[in-house]
Structures are given as C-alpha cells and as structure tokens.
Amino acid sequence: MEPNDELADELRASTRKALDDRMPTSVLRGVIDTDDRFDRGLYALAADLGWLGLTLPESVGGVGGTWHELAVVIEELGRSMAPLPVVSSVVLGAGAVLLAGDDDQQQRLLPDLAGGRTIATAALTAASGRPADGLTARLERRDGAVVLSGVSGFVTDAHLATWMVVAAVDGADVGLVVVDAAAPGVRIERLDTTDVTRRLAHVHFDGVVIEAVDVLGGGDNVEMRRELLRRAGVAIALDSVGGLGRVVETTVEYVAEREQFGRKVGSFQAVKHHCANLLILSETSRVAARAAADGIGGARWPEWAAVASSYCGDAYTEATRIAVQCFGGVGFTWEYDIHFFMKRARLSQQLFGNPTHHRQLLVDELRFATPVG
Amino acid sequence: MFDDDADLQAFRLRYREFLHEFAPHGWRAHATTTDATLDIQRSWLRTLAAHGWAAPHWPAEYGGMDATLAEQIVMQQENSRAGAPAVTMFGMALVHAAATLLEFGSEEQRRRHLPHILQGDEIWCQGFSEPGAGSDLAALSTRAVRDGDRYIVNGQKIWSSGADRADRCLLLCRTDPDVPKHQGITFLLLDLRSPGIEIRPIVSLLGSGEFCEVFMTDVVVPVTDRVGEENEGWHICQTTLSTERxxxxxxxxxxxxxxxxxxxxxxxxxxxxxxxxxxxxxxxxxxxxxxxxxxxxxxxxxxxxxxxxxxxxxxxxxxxxxxxxxxxxxxxxxxxxxxxxxxxxxxxxxxxxxxxxxxxxxxxxxxxxxxxxxxxxxxxxxxxxxxxxxxxxxxx
Amino acid sequence: MHFDFSDDELAFRKELKEFLDGELPVYFEFFDLPPEERAERSMAFVQLLSERGWLTPAWPVEYGGSAQAPWQQMILAEEMVAHGEPRTGQYMNVNWIGPAIILAGTPEQKAYHLTRISKGDVLWCQGFSEPDAGSDLAALRTTAVRDGDEYVINGEKIWTSNAGIAEFCFLLARTNAEGRKQDGISIFLVPVATPGIEVGDIESVLHPGAFHHVLFTDVRVPASCRLGPENEGFSIVRTLLANERTGVARYHRAAGYLDRIATWCAERDLLDDSAVIETLASARAACEAARLLVYQVYDEKTRGLDPDVSAWAYRTAAVRAERVVNEAAFTLMGAEGLARHSFADSQFEWAVTAGVAGGSYEMQLNSLARVLLGSKG
Missing domain, CATH: 1.20.140.10 (Butyryl-CoA Dehydrogenase, subunit A, domain 3)
Structure with a gap:
C-alpha cells in the first residue's frame, strides 16, 4: 500500500476519462436496451488501453501487471456500470486458464483474449448460482470421450463468450474444462434480471464433447475453483467500491441542489446524516476491497477476500437504499440513474456467493488458521 | 498493512529489546485500584523517560524522538505485544497538553511544563465542556476577566476526566462576551491547586468516577499562563482536540x-x-x-x-x-x-x-x-x- | 387493549376469506396487470364487494355504508391486501376521499359522489405532489383562479397513481398566493376528462403505468367543483389524513409474502440452518410489531382516544417491516430472487416505495417526534 500511488492515479484518470467519454449513462441507457448489452467498439478500446492484458504475463500478450492496477480498472467499470465483460474475460476466463492450464493451453487461448479478439467467462456454480450448492454440470466418459452434460447457473457474459471454463462434477472430483460456446450441445439461456446493466445466462450442456486439449487442471481442482470464486468475489467488491463512490457523489449533488421548505434538503440534519453514512460505507468498503486486491496470493488473502466480499456486498446495497431515500420520489423514476445502482448492488450482493456465504468462508478461515487477533 | 523497511525493522527490534529488559511483568494483578494503577503507570513512564522512549512524537529538543508515524505505530504494536502498561493517565499531558504547547505555547511555557510531563510529575486534564456547552462547545460561559497581569476566573466545567488526580487543566474561558461566540474565547493553563477550585467526581453509569466537575470561584490565573493571544482560544483548542486521532x-x-x-x-x-x-x-x-x-x-x-x-x-x-x-x-x-x-x-x-x-x-x-x-x-x-x-x- | 378477535369478527374474516379465495386465484397481484385491464377487473370486483356491503362498511348508513366498527375495517384491510389488493386505487376513494366529501361536501356533491363511490363504479386519483412540492406539500404552485362561476386551473402534478384510468381527480390547488402557504390552498373535485388536462406516464422502476404526471393548462371547472370553503383545503386534508393514517395493511401483505419465502426455504431443506431461521424470525417479528401497533391504533379509535402517537409509530414500523422482509427475500433467495418478475422482484417493487411515497420515513419520524415533543420540539 503506497500512499503516493501515482501510477494507479494516472491509470484511474485515464480509465475514468475513457469511460466518461464513451459510456456516460446517456449512452449506457441505449446499450442496455439491446439484447446483447454490449459495446463492441468500447471493448476494442479496452483492449487497446491494455485493460484486458493488465494481469496477463507478457508471454501471452499481457503487460505482467498486478491486481493493484486491475483493481483500478474494475473500480472504474463499477463506477460507470459499463457493460463490458472485463471481469468475465480477465478474472474468470483468463484467470482459470492461468491457474489451471498448461503452457500450450495458455498460448492457445490467452493472446486473442488479451487482444480483445475473443471473450471468455467461467461457469463455476450450480443452477442456483450458489457456490455452496453441489454442481449441476457433470463430466462423463463415453467411449473414451469426455462428455459434458447438465447446467451451470447465472453465468456472467456467457452470451458474448467465445469460450468458457466450466466447473463440473467429475466422479468424486471437480473437473475444469474449456468449452467452445458454439460447440454442439451448448445452449445459452439468457436471463432477464432486475439489474439491467449486466447480462447473465444459464448455460445448458447436452452431451458436449470435450477434447483432451480442453481439459484443465489435474492438480487440486477443488481449490482452484475456490480460488476463482474468491477472485470473482473480490472483483465484485471492487466493482461495488466504484459504484459506491459514484452513489455518494450523485446523492450529495442532488441534495445540495433540491429545495423543500425553503432550504436545500442537504441542510437538514436527517438528510446530511444519511450522506455521512454513505461516505462511511464507501470509505470502509474501499479499504476492504483494496486491501484484498493488494493482498492476493499473500498469507491473509483468503481471509481478506472473505472480508471484502462479505462487507462490500452489504455496504453497497445499504448505500443505494439510503441514496434512493435521499432522492425521494425521483429516485424511483427511470429518468434518474440511481436505481441502476440499486439493482446492480442487489445482484452484486448475490453473485458468486452472498455475504452470509462469505462470512461462512471467513469462519472456515478463522477456524483453520490461527485464532483471531 | 505496513511492511517494515530495514530501518523500521531495526527500530522495532531496538524497542522490543528495551521492553524485554525493562517492561514490568504481572503488573495487572496489582492494578486493583485507581491509585495503584496510577503508581504503576507513573513508574513505567519514568522508566521510559530514562531511556528516551517516553514521548516519541515530541521534538528531540524537548526530550522527544522526532519519531515518524510509522515508528510510533511500531511502538504501539510492540507495547501490545509485550503487554506493557499503557500510560493512559498521563495521556492528556503527553498528548493534548504537549501538542497545544508545542504549537501555540511560549518557549517559557514549554520549558516550564514539558520536562515535568515527561517525568510523570504533572497530570493534566481538560476543562472544555460545561453544563450548557456540550456539543455546542463554543457556547461556553466560564468567565475570565482581566485584572492587570492576571485573570479572575469564575464558572463550571464538566466531564473533565481525571481532574480529581490532576495537577493542571487545559481551560477554555470567555474573555469577550460582546463578539460572536467563537471569537471571545481564551485558552488558559490552570493550576488546579489554586484557591477557589472545587473538584467533584461524577459517578458514571459504571458506578465509578471517571469524570469530574470543576467549580471555579474567583480563581486567579497569571497572564503568563495564557496560551496564545487573548480571544484566540477557539482556534487553539481545535489543535488540542484534533490530536485525539x-x-x-x-x-x-x-x-x-x-x-x-x-x-x-x-x-x-x-x-x-x-x-x-x-x-x-x-x-x-x-x-x-x-x-x-x-x-x-x-x-x-x-x-x-x-x-x-x-x-x-x-x-x-x-x-x-x-x-x-x-x-x-x-x-x-x-x-x-x-x-x-x-x-x-x-x-x-x-x-x-x-x-x-x-x-x-x-x-x-x-x-x-x-x-x-x-x-x-x-x-x-x-x-x-x-x-x-x-x-x-x-x-x- | 385485548388481543383476541370476537366470534363475530372471526366469522367475518372467515366469510370474507372464503369469498376472496373463491373469486381470486392464489397469489394474484392486481398491480401486476396492465393498467386498463387492472381498472376493468378491479371495477368489476369492487362491485361485488359493494353488493355485499364490504366496500364502504365504515361509512354512515345514509351515505351507503353500514357504520361498521373499526375492527371490521381492519380485518377488511388485511384480507384485501392479502389477496393482492383487488380494490387497487379504490381504497383511497373509500378511506378518505369519500370521508372528505362527507366532512366538507355540499348536499349535491354528497349525493352524486358518495353514491358512486359506495357503488364502486368510479375511480379517483389524487393530485397532491408537484415537482417542487413533495415532502413540502404546502409549497404547491398549481393555481386555481376564480373567474365568475368558474375556476381556471394551471400547473403540474406528479406521482399521480391511476391518473391514466381515473374519472375524477381530488386536486389541491393554490387559490391565494398571499400569507402563509398552508392558508391559500383549496380542494377541487375535477373530472379528468375536462379539456386542458393532459396525463403522461412517468417511467419508473416499478410496473408501467404506476405513476403519472398531470398537466393542467387553462382548465375551466365550475365553482361547484370546489370542496369546502376557499383556502381551507389544506386543513381539511390534514384532518382527514390524521384520521386515516393506517393506509393499506402492507405489513399483512409482507407477512404473507414472508410465508411464501419460508415455504420456498422449506422446499430446499434450508430450515435447519440457524442463520435462515434467524432471518425469517426477525422479519416475522418486524411484521408482527407493525400489526400490533396498528391494532393499538384501532383499539384507541374504538375507545374514542386519540391514536396520534401509535398511528405514527405504526407507520414507521410498517415501513420497517416491508424493508426487513424485502431484505430477507434477497438474503435467502439469492440470485433466483433477482430474476425479473420473480416474487422477490414484486416484493422489491412494494418495498422500494415504502418510506418514500405518501410521506417519507424521515417526515414520519418528524411527525412522531412533533407529537412526542409537542411545543418542546
């Protein structure tokens, strides 16, 4: 943790500028009305700006950066709510191949991903979308071939993906396989969620044949899946931190302008205290998510991942609830933007495990590791 | 999430060694009364002072160490680790009084008080709040009237922690009632042994007397015990308060x-x-x-x-x-x-x-x-x- | 205060329930219907209620009511909301627009409007809020200027539920710009079809057609449309709102909804998880707290006491109940609750307006504090 973090500050400024230019909410409103909820041009720009290759090694076309920089980009994406599959591609898809793939697999899949030519995601949960539930996709051996059947639930950006990493029951183990989204037997059922800034899908597999080169892992696959979910949780926490910052700003702007009873409503103590609470939620979430991102791979990483995921999910939803309260009636008009954040927060709170789930993970960490303190 | 660099690590080890050698053991068993706790803390503060560790955040010229924040944090961490007594009863002296004097006090005031504070000879308390001035501190009404080279103080303070054992008090008084409330306040250093002072503990909801009321009747405070200029006390007390972080x-x-x-x-x-x-x-x-x-x-x-x-x-x-x-x-x-x-x-x-x-x-x-x-x-x-x-x- | 319902009351609830179960499908939500269909079905349904004397039971007999005791009304309110509130906007007609006309109407107004409301063949909307008059209702700027035997109305109203399908609007407009802002407001009973009235949709996060804005441009209405004396509209409204602060029995709806969540959890074998039980139980406690507070209000009304404190306390408790149940839904149902039109989603639509619409939570707390602190506040 560096107090003068000029590189990160520069990255933040340039990322924010690009997203402010290309994805203000006026543009976002158009994009989310389309079935794909995707801006291909902006994704190409994301590749040009290096967001996709930030944490990938140079050997596969990345820049070999750390999560410290990736965190900045994810926060800014959360702030703008830009519907770009960066977390899906980089954290989930590429993350899985880097963790569980061999050199050949990495060389085959990642350069195109870093260049924005392909999009990836990972299907890590059961039909319910809950990480703790038993997987509902399974691998079978038929006539010497590996075949994938069943369903993965609530997969992010599956409708855009060229390929995805699927976690499936494999006998007593968990299998991790790369699946071509266009392969025969793959059906992507797009979901209509209350959050309109993202697109999720149930992915159905009906006897999808998996080539040997597409089988990942071979080590502790259960732990690899767990690690991917941990990273996904922290990515969502960072996204929430970006959203929280914007929620504080727009709410403060509104209450500083709106007048009732001959005064700015922001001068009423009840409203002012709501705003102070917003800032506290935002600041505490920020330190939690950044500490987690900076600590990835370190001794306390699993613990911090659970801390950030559990805390930020609750904080973001609570903050949007307060914010809508401060906006009053206009807060639930489609015209104002605040409801987009409210619904995004709601989905984020549940994706890749809800706060209770993450607190349970923290319990497991604390039990397993040294006592608290 | 600090990672020590080499210098900081050396500092940490140096302090750890000192604690290992000098920090008292088993003192908690003896800290059965407030007076006993005070004795333990005073004795520990003197040991710290004797080895130069008592006031890390003070400038070296007054017996401090010019320690960086990171070093101060390291010392806190090591104190916890070693279970050393915290010198809480001297906190108002070492932290608040010192910060105020170092920023706004005269050289003479610093020389007069800081060495005693360092040696645990002066316990300080704070005389800010009043029955009618709590959240609205600037509404305070304790009066200090100038009379030649002294002030005559009348009024009442409340919530003064540890005043019953303190020697001195950081006191806010109103010196000009005819200007907006923030502009007529003066900061004085009150000797609690002066005639006209009565101190009564307030029994708190814990059943003990952490807080006191301080009543002042025609108490004389020399002008040399004023911090900063007359009517500039509000600005000065912000420093005192901000050192709580x-x-x-x-x-x-x-x-x-x-x-x-x-x-x-x-x-x-x-x-x-x-x-x-x-x-x-x-x-x-x-x-x-x-x-x-x-x-x-x-x-x-x-x-x-x-x-x-x-x-x-x-x-x-x-x-x-x-x-x-x-x-x-x-x-x-x-x-x-x-x-x-x-x-x-x-x-x-x-x-x-x-x-x-x-x-x-x-x-x-x-x-x-x-x-x-x-x-x-x-x-x-x-x-x-x-x-x-x-x-x-x-x-x- | 006692907690038991009398045999008569229990019998009434049973009869009402059987009738509603027979007429309406399980978990039917009137508010999920498109506005026109909703109006049509609701209108047909309230006429059935009217035939049975269940539409305006509290009204005096002379105006088409049956002067029923407050407890009967409360049972009615609970059962209606438990069945998707088939009266839709009509509960407003019945609960306070009608009573306002009883209080301040001319004989002609009473004869015409009360007959229609009690028969259930008319739908009203309420023209109160404006873009710059929300919590600060008395700041409203829509004007009604006297011109001979007519008033000329100009201005804009927002958040007007049902304006697209209502026949009449209960409108607040300024008739005097001098003096205290509360003292220059009058009430008008305006046919929505009057030339110069334009109704538009506010696109909201709720179902389509939930809210409208209504523009008044040189709308001419006869002076006989005015309800009560000129410039005394605000105090009439205040008196009525003070009598009718319990509104829709939303806590009962929330409790019924919580039962469905519990069933959902039971189907998934989640009920042996202590965290799930805690969540369900504390949400249920919030609903029951609101219910007991509203019972206290009815008890005080029955005994001729002023239910000022309990009524405000109830309203804040009801907001809390809806929020806590909503939270429980999201916590327990996870991503499945976020699918559009899932039942968690429909609860979200209710909960999101709780504590904003009809007086913000903060304003409710202010009102409660004012009653408690009196002149000291």
Missing part, C-alpha cells in the same frame, strides 16, 4: 481485536453457524477499521488532507457498540454479573467484562464531539453540504 487510536483497535477473539470463543462454544458468522462479520469489520486507521495515518503522514478522523470516530465507536451488543446477546446471563472492581477503561485489552465494554462504548459515541456532530462535520466539511440554518449567533 492518530496513533492514539491503535489501542482501541487492539481492544476491539481482543474482544473479537473473545466473541469468537463464545461463538464456537455456542456452536451454530449463525453465531460463528456473526463473530466472523465483526472480525471483518475490525480488520477494515485497522486498515482504515493505517490509511488515515498514512495520509496524514504524507500531507494529504484527512478530515477523515470523523469517519474513523463514527465507525469505530459504533462498531464497538454493535460488537458488544452482539456479545452480550451471545454471552447470556453470565455477562449480566457485575464486573469486579478494578478496571482500566483505557486498557488496550479486553478485561473479560462485556458489560463494562458495552456501557463504556457510549463514551466513544458521545465524548469528543458526539457522533451526530461528527456526521455534521462529514456532511459539511467533507461532502460540502450546506449548513443547517442557525438562529442568529448567540452567546450564552
């Missing part, structure tokens, strides 16, 4: 961490997922608090504007309240038994009484500017929201 919060986090561990033990004994998840949730929040403090300290160290102390204060005080509330629920009737007599409210460890921790947590949400005031500060100074329209500035 900083590394001095670290013991608070230690205590919360200790409480978390105790709660965890209880939750495991209860044995339900829910209890464990609740404990884990608090563990997460204490970790976040600790991180938030580190970051705030770093910002202060690198000159980035803070104003975050209000955020910190609201967060930790309410966290403490929520945590102890949940703990009382888990602990059941056992925690309803009265605590034993001896306790050090400023201890950086959990002393086993959830009741004590719980009831004392209200001192954090009320004292030092209530959380309502802190939220106003966050709203107005940090977020730039308009101020509440106030009735015409009045002086009481």
């Amino acid at each position: 900083g590394p001095y919060l670290l013991p608070v986090v230690n205590k919360l961490r200790d409480e978390c561990a105790a709660m965890w033990t209880m939750a495991e004994a209860i044995g339900t997922d829910h209890a464990a998840q609740v404990a884990a949730g608090f563990h997460a929040e204490v970790a976040i608090l600790s991180e938030l403090i580190d970051r705030t300290l770093l910002q202060a160290a690198f000159g980035k504007s803070g104003n975050e102390s209000s955020i910190l204060k609201v967060y930790y005080s309410e966290l403490s309240q929520r945590l102890t509330t949940a703990a009382l629920e888990m602990a059941g009737l056992d925690a309803q038994l009265a605590w034993t007599e001896a306790f050090d409210l400023n201890s950086d460890t959990f002393d086993g009484s959830w009741g004590l921790s719980h009831y004392w947590s209200w001192s954090w949400t009320i004292a030092g500017g209530s959380n309502e005031i802190q939220r106003n500060i966050i709203g107005e100074r940090v977020l730039g929201l308009p101020r509440e329209p106030r009735p015409e500035a009045r002086r009481s």
